[in-house]
Amino acid sequence: MIDKDRPSTWIPYRESLCKGCRADCCAMLLEVTIEDLVRLNLCTEDEAQGSHKKLFKRLRKEKVAMSFRDGTGLFMLQSKSNGDCQFLDSQTRLCTVYDKRPGVCRKFPSIGPRPTFCPANRIS
Secondary structure, three states: OOOOOOHHHOEEOOHHHHOOEOOHHHHOOOEEOHHHHHHOOOOOHHHHHOOHHHHHHHHHHOOOEEEEEOOOOEEEEOEOOOOOEOOEOOOOOOEOOHHHOOHHHHHOOOOOOOOOEEOOOEOO
């Protein structure tokens, strides 16, 4: 059984896995860069040039981000109560911001907990 929280259970990625997938990769914690936040229209260019800690405080208050690591400059985005990405449509299981999606999403599964492997589970 594939478990998204246990990369050792993942299977080698192939494009055909995406068809009929439950989007388990979209139910993992999501760290984004300041550039991602600008592309997602979650902050302005001016805010991106300013204090990232101040920006994080605003995003946390708006329940968009749950943490910020100053050392890496990465923001952890808030997930839905069921663990899904805030941008994942619960009904269609498709990304609602696909054209603006964060860099880590664009590069998955080339990067991530187990590069070139996927936590794909099919919708029954």
